[in-house]
């Protein structure tokens with residue numbers, strides 16, 4: 001007797017097969033897969049120089065594909081970034097669109113994760129294999145990646161924060177007026193960092209004639225420091241007391257830099273801080289009250305912005321490690337820089353656009369000291385709706401920032 005289970009499986013397979021009886025549609029007016037994706041262009045764009053010079057190096061194919069894949073993903077990131085900048089228009093963010101912003105930022109985060117990991121695939125090429133075709137490339141270099149520069153500019157990397165060799169990065173596009181034009185446009189447009197700062201400065205609750213978050217927060221910080229002073233005074237061990245005294249003095253000095261606007265601005269002009277004073281206040285407020293419904297998505301936006309900064313730093317790090325593995329630390333780059341040493345210098349905080357968000361942890365205070373919300377403020381933050389800074393107006397348009405490509 002046949003097993004009933006087997007009969008079921010046979011019948012299911014028969015149904016599945018029957019489901020596949022349809023005709024394959026290739027005739028008619030529509031586009032086919034390869035036509036829609038222009039695969040003729042994409043798949044014929046791999047022309048290894050070692051093949052052209054009749055000195056075939058197998059791994060050059062991987063080298064080309066990897067760079068092309070990066071450029072395609074850069075294009076998608078820029079596309080998302082332009083749309084996000086359009087949603088963060090300078091007149092006020094329509095809060096019904098924050099979820100859309102968050103979705104697109106998170107998409108950028110996922111793409112960047114992929115780009116960080118993708119370095120590993122190229123590392124399957126050995127330095128000896130790379131050496132076999134490297135000379136053919138000169139002077140081609142990722143340093144000439146227009147999309148990478150646009151991405152940096154659109155995020156908000158400032159010219160004065162770039163390391164010295166990188167400050168003249170536009171020179172490599174001298175032969176290409178359209179590239180220069182795209183870069184100038186991207187430098188002149190409101191960057192994501194600028195737009196985020198404008199939005200943060202309008203955080204509900206910062207108004208001094210209403211909830212006055214900053215005034216209340218300063219009182220809470222003064223209380224926290226006073227409590228810590230008592231602990232220091234009561235310390236009996238001399239060495240510990242000395243350490244605690246120094247630590248308290250340094251904390252006071254750090255808090256002074258956010259309460260005293262001119263000290264804050266001095267740090268901004270030294271490149272140690274990026275955000276305007278008002279934007280910093282908004283970021284602190286959202287971080288402390290992130291559990292209130294209206295601040296939940298803004299808090300997630302701030303987290304995604306940090307993720308973007310940290311993933312780009314991780315990409316820079318993985319890239320520099322790969323460069324050292326491929327060409328060592330003493331050879332110049334094909335683009336003319338010192339190679340490894342130049343790239344290593346770009347790993348610093350200079351390129352972190354949202355640096356201040358990372359440093360917010362310095363300004364956290366214990367939960368029990370967070371100023372309680374007034375009833376009015378609690379109500380205001382209980383609804384995730386309205387226009388940030390303009391309570392009654394509801395603008396549902398996706399104003400677009402001009403796209404620089």
Ligand code: HEM
Pocket residue numbers: 066067070071122130141142143144145148166319322323326327332333334335336337338339340342343346
């Ligand atoms: C064997 C693999 C690679 C080597 C040896 C290498 C080497 C270098 C070197 C030496 C530089 C410094 C500029 C110069 O003088 O040329 C550089 C910059 C750069 N490379 Fe690569 N690279 C490799 C793979 C990649 C890949 C896969 C990408 C992906 C797009 C890439 C993107 C870039 C970018 C964007 C820069 C500019 C970075 C900046 O100025 O901050 N590189 N590369």
